[in-house]
Amino acid sequence: MPLLSVQDLVVQFRTHDGTVHAVNGVSFDLDEGETLGLVGESGCGKSVTNLAVMRLLPQPAGHIEGGRVLFQEEDLIRLDESEMRDIRGKDIAMIFQDPMTSLNPVLTIEEQMVETIRAHKRVSKKEARARTLELLQTVGIPQPETRLRDFPHQFSGGMRQRVMIAMALALQPKLLIADEPTTALDVTIQAQVLDLLQRLAAEFGTAVILITHDLGVVAGMTKRINVMYAGYVVESATTGDLFARPRHPYTVGLLHSMPRLDAQPGEPLIPIEGTPPDLRQAPKGCPFAPRCAWRVDACWTTMPTLDPIDETAQIVTTGPKATHRIACWNPATAEEGIHAHPNRPGFTPAPPPAEAVS
Amino acid sequence: MTSSTAVVIAPTARASRGLWHDALRRLLRNGPAIIGLIFIAIFVVGAILAPYISPYDPTIGVLSQSRQGPNMTHLMGTDLQGRDELSRILYGARISLTVGVTAVFFGLIGGTIVGSIAGAAGGVVDGVLMRIIDVLLAVPGILLAIGIVAWLGHGEIQIMLAVGVSYSPMFARLLRGSLLALRESDYVLAARSMGASPLRILLRHMLPNALTPLIVQATLAAATAIIDVAGLGFLGLGPGDPRIAEWGEMLTDSSRFLQSAPYLILFPGAAIVISAVGFNLLGDGLREALDPRLKR
Numbered sequence: 001m002p003l004l005s006v007q008d009l010v011v012q013f014r015t016h017d018g019t020v021h022a023v024n025g026v027s028f029d030l031d032e033g034e035t036l037g038l039v040g041e042s043g044c045g046k047s048v049t050n051l052a053v054m055r056l057l058p059q060p061a062g063h064i065e066g067g068r069v070l071f072q073e074e075d076l077i078r079l080d081e082s083e084m085r086d087i088r089g090k091d092i093a094m095i096f097q098d099p100m101t102s103l104n105p106v107l108t109i110e111e112q113m114v115e116t117i118r119a120h121k122r123v124s125k126k127e128a129r130a131r132t133l134e135l136l137q138t139v140g141i142p143q144p145e146t147r148l149r150d151f152p153h154q155f156s157g158g159m160r161q162r163v164m165i166a167m168a169l170a171l172q173p174k175l176l177i178a179d180e181p182t183t184a185l186d187v188t189i190q191a192q193v194l195d196l197l198q199r200l201a202a203e204f205g206t207a208v209i210l211i212t213h214d215l216g217v218v219a220g221m222t223k224r225i226n227v228m229y230a231g232y233v234v235e236s237a238t239t240g241d242l243f244a245r246p247r248h249p250y251t252v253g254l255l256h257s258m259p260r261l262d263a264q265p266g267e268p269l270i271p272i273e274g275t276p277p278d279l280r281q282a283p284k285g286c287p288f289a290p291r292c293a294w295r296v297d298a299c300w301t302t303m304p305t306l307d308p309i310d311e312t313a314q315i316v317t318t319g320p321k322a323t324h325r326i327a328c329w330n331p332a333t334a335e336e337g338i339h340a341h342p343n344r345p346g347f348t349p350a351p352p353p354a355e356a357v358s
Numbered sequence: 359m360t361s362s363t364a365v366v367i368a369p370t371a372r373a374s375r376g377l378w379h380d381a382l383r384r385l386l387r388n389g390p391a392i393i394g395l396i397f398i399a400i401f402v403v404g405a406i407l408a409p410y411i412s413p414y415d416p417t418i419g420v421l422s423q424s425r426q427g428p429n430m431t432h433l434m435g436t437d438l439q440g441r442d443e444l445s446r447i448l449y450g451a452r453i454s455l456t457v458g459v460t461a462v463f464f465g466l467i468g469g470t471i472v473g474s475i476a477g478a479a480g481g482v483v484d485g486v487l488m489r490i491i492d493v494l495l496a497v498p499g500i501l502l503a504i505g506i507v508a509w510l511g512h513g514e515i516q517i518m519l520a521v522g523v524s525y526s527p528m529f530a531r532l533l534r535g536s537l538l539a540l541r542e543s544d545y546v547l548a549a550r551s552m553g554a555s556p557l558r559i560l561l562r563h564m565l566p567n568a569l570t571p572l573i574v575q576a577t578l579a580a581a582t583a584i585i586d587v588a589g590l591g592f593l594g595l596g597p598g599d600p601r602i603a604e605w606g607e608m609l610t611d612s613s614r615f616l617q618s619a620p621y622l623i624l625f626p627g628a629a630i631v632i633s634a635v636g637f638n639l640l641g642d643g644l645r646e647a648l649d650p651r652l653k654r
Contacts, residue, residue, distance in 0.1 A: 089553035
């Protein structure tokens, strides 16, 4: 059994403007100690998926409409709030994007960390303080004895993210969800924080879900990547496979819209045309179809399931031998993936069906 | 990363020693706020030391010395009953300050409880409480206070309660607004992701962060409370005992002599204005000192 198994998760937001279809049936597995990257542009549902796993969706709008979230074989969606509270912080912890706003400005670092430890463990304040010191040392805060009594505003962004990491790992959780942990940091600090995260996760045996829109970050950090688009996982592969042989047209587009050091001089970046779909419309067909150069008629009507490229392959969902799977009717070939456009004589993208035009 | 790259922050002596310490420092550098503090201090000291520094007993009049203008024996003159005006102003400060400040405190407690429940619970509870607050806010504060004093009868406690109740909707609404904003804040989400309980999040994470606008508002409200207390006294709804010196009642008693003895209006009026201005200046200073956006 994997540590975490998300199955057909559906999340919707009920707003005054109608229902937002944020996550439309996402499934993935994660083994103990494994690192998974969740990649996609803003609003593709990667953060919402993980907030749903934590049962921290914004209330009252956010609803888990279906699916299961099995964590250590227990369905988190069925737990009541107090049982879920025991899991948060102790078994599953989270790091957020902006370390400048994720720490309470009126409490010292010591108060916040001791509080977190004592929320889950029956230890004295003294013991919790000793543990806090040890953790701050581990994440590389200089002079932890004096900095303990400092307030968040006295720390730099990188140092605060280290504090956040220390706090998240305080109880040695089984799973750490890092939601864009380096997006708000200086580029020079990003690498340090990622290194630290990777080192500590390995040391503590913590599984990590790394949410990011930065392909460079996942390339170095993760063993496996799920690419998300408009609330669907559209491609799932090991990191090596995904970068070497992207097959879903959206992944191909993502990789080609990113500047690369090994590009030929003068080689243009190829942006993905169009804009992401309006999630207030109930999904019909593949959400990427309107922007896709490979689309065929079926794309407009039915969303394909996430299936192995090699149809005969035994599906492996986790680990370094995970099966390369895509949700696409007409995937790009390996060669097309290099040039980022369909290379087939006489092929034109299928026009939208008649009723959709009107 | 390795330990060799960990030496990033120079161990310089940091001037900053926490939010409150910084706020105090900013407040003490604010000229108008200092003036406000001095105004308040004058009345506070005068009220505390009234029994020792008052030249006369404020309740004993000498009828033969009725309505004397300010002179060397009576620095602020005497009233109709021949009581020393300065002594009555000093004793009046006791009533005005204690009743005004306590009333605000009552309002603050009531408003904090209602506002916390509404802001933390949200949903239907929030809706119902806020509609009740809307009704209370629709009634002018002083009118509400008059009604409550008329209902509960004369007395200092009654005035405190009346003014307190009329102020609590304002505090409740202010706190609820801050709490709603804080509920969406990153550090509250972070605290929840660490498994903190709702009560803990409210008391430890949300309320302390919502406190600063309340402190500012309470200081400003103290100014209007002093005026309201005097207003109630002026309208004949003061402490009830005519011997007690109360600024508002002193105004009522002397309003007939506006032509012949204007100083009897001037001094209590000035006392009300100066103390109210003092709290206003302090409140504005606190707002600037506590607002993180105005830092430095």
